[in-house]
Amino acid sequence: MEQGRPFVVTIASEKGGVGKTTLATNLAVYLKALDEDLPVTIVSFDNHFSVDNMFAIGPRRGASVAGLLRNEDPVQLAHLGEYGVQYLASERHLSPPDDDPLRLRTLLAQSTLGGIFIIDTRPVIDYFTRNALAAADLLIIPIKDRPSLVNAPAILDVFVAAGGSPEHAWLLPSLIDARLKLRNDIGMQAFLTFSGRERGYQVLDLCIAKSPKVESLTTGLSSRVYPVLTHARGTIVHQQFRQLADFVLAEERRRPTQAILKTAHPLPPGRLRRLQRTCPHCNSSIQSEAVLYWHDHRSRRRGALHRRCLDQIFGDDTLANWQDQGASLLYCDLDSAGVSGDADEAILRLLDQHGEEIQTRPIQIGAGSNFEKILAAMTGRSVGDFFRERLFVDLIATPLSEELSDPRYQAFHVLRRMVLRHQTSHEG
Ligand SMILES: Nc1ncnc2c1ncn2[C@@H]1O[C@H](COP(=O)(O)OP(=O)(O)OP(=O)(O)O)[C@@H](O)[C@H]1O
Numbered sequence: 089m090e091q092g093r094p095f096v097v098t099i100a101s102e103k104g105g106v107g108k109t110t111l112a113t114n115l116a117v118y119l120k121a122l123d124e125d126l127p128v129t130i131v132s133f134d135n136h137f138s139v140d141n142m143f144a145i146g147p148r149r150g151a152s153v154a155g156l157l158r159n160e161d162p163v164q165l166a167h168l169g170e171y172g173v174q175y176l177a178s179e180r181h182l183s184p185p186d187d188d189p190l191r192l193r194t195l196l197a198q199s200t201l202g203g204i205f206i207i208d209t210r211p212v213i214d215y216f217t218r219n220a221l222a223a224a225d226l227l228i229i230p231i232k233d234r235p236s237l238v239n240a241p242a243i244l245d246v247f248v249a250a251g252g253s254p255e256h257a258w259l260l261p262s263l264i265d266a267r268l269k270l271r272n273d274i275g276m277q278a279f280l281t282f283s284g285r286e287r288g289y290q291v292l293d294l295c296i297a298k299s300p301k302v303e304s305l306t307t308g309l310s311s312r313v314y315p316v317l318t319h320a321r322g323t324i325v326h327q328q329f330r331q332l333a334d335f336v337l338a339e340e341r342r343r344p345t346q347a348i349l350k351t352a353h354p355l356p357p358g359r360l361r362r363l364q365r366t367c368p369h370c371n372s373s374i375q376s377e378a379v380l381y382w383h384d385h386r387s388r389r390r391g392a393l394h395r396r397c398l399d400q401i402f403g404d405d406t407l408a409n410w411q412d413q414g415a416s417l418l419y420c421d422l423d424s425a426g427v428s429g430d431a432d433e434a435i436l437r438l439l440d441q442h443g444e445e446i447q448t449r450p451i452q453i454g455a456g457s458n459f460e461k462i463l464a465a466m467t468g469r470s471v472g473d474f475f476r477e478r479l480f481v482d483l484i485a486t487p488l489s490e491e492l493s494d495p496r497y498q499a500f501h502v503l504r505r506m507v508l509r510h511q512t513s514h515e516g
């Protein structure tokens with residue numbers, strides 16, 4: 089499947105031993121467990137081989153993280169590892185190829201890796217950490233005590249200086265010993281959360297507890313490191329990683345626009361206005377693959393629909409059939425719906441690239457129809473409230489970033505206006 093730019097999650101802290109690597113590796117496993125269709129890729133800039141120890145299958149092969157610094161395609165560098173997670177092999181020694189902190193961001197912006205890309209960093213603000221911060225769409229800073237909290241701005245400053253928004257940076261209380269009480273009987277999580285927010289930082293409403301069972305997963309005799317998901321399900325940490333993965337997934341789904349904005353050619357901001365961030369049919373992300381762009385004339389809402397979702401709505405192979413007939417635009421005319429008080433039928437028109445009609449047929453849109461839910465998601469109204477809705481769906485599957493850039497964007501709207509004009513003149 090053709091994928092787009094990945095959503096980049098960086099785990100960073102200048103303090104050692106706050107749980108960065110444990111977080112990064114387990115997050116990858118939990119994300120994959122929550123959504124097996126989502127490509128998840130992990131890389132670490134440290135030299136402990138923790139990523140390899142959890143994910144490698146079989147002997148070490150050639151490509152490694154070193155390739156990233158030589159601008160090699162991450163798709164080629166990633167190995168498919170355990171638990172369905174893709175990983176880049178670690179390196180004992182890495183040296184900076186130059187002093188460009190945007191090298192990784194540029195490389196990933198052009199990448200077709202898709203899904204989520206997790207970066208584990210070293211406990212130092214060096215070339216690699218700077219690159220990881222500049223590339224991040226979401227930054228997670230684990231804090232376990234006062235010193236690591238006080239140190240958080242060091243990381244945040246680098247992130248913001250590279251163009252990151254503080255809105256996308258979160259502190260996460262980590263390695264929390266629930267029995268430990270500070271003055272006035274305050275627990276560590278409450279203290280870190282309160283002090284972090286008082287300093288103006290976003291602190292996640294969850295924590296990762298300190299658990300002997302979790303610790304034993306990395307300190308066992310074998311070099312193999314096991315995930316919490318498979319080997320410590322009985323611990324509270326299991327629940328906490330699930331919550332963390334839910335949070336990261338929600339962020340990824342909320343922000344296709346942000347990822348699009350980080351592409352090589354920024355889009356006019358107007359094109360992102362009223363852009364719906366998830367597929368109206370399945371509600372999952374639309375940024376990582378070729379999709380069908382749609383536009384609702386009245387609300388001016390626009391977004392994208394997965395190809396497979398269109399087939400689920402209209403029946404198997406519908407899209408291929410329509411394309412075979414030369415259709416490039418689907419126009420759904422709900423003009424009569426609502427007006428007559430009988431809101432359950434609309435007209436579907438298939439049009440070719442010149443706006444010529446190929447096929448016209450009525451479709452049921454009333455309560456309980458296949459179409460009802462997605463119409464409501466597209467227009468922002470329920471079927472009963474429809475009044476002169478006109479929906480357009482581009483039937484040529486394209487990544488959303490491309491769909492919103494010239495010349496495709498222009499072509500779609502020229503065709504759309506032509507169809508509307510044509511219809512109005514007929515009505516008149
Ligand atoms: N939730 C947890 N409960 C108990 N021990 C943990 C937990 N998370 C991590 N640890 C242990 O704490 C130690 C440090 O964790 P980890 O290596 O993930 O931190 P780090 O921030 O990556 O360290 P470094 O800065 O050295 O790379 C490890 O021994 C690990 O097993």
Ligand SMILES: [Mg+2]
Pocket residue numbers: 108109110134209
């Ligand atoms: Mg580490």
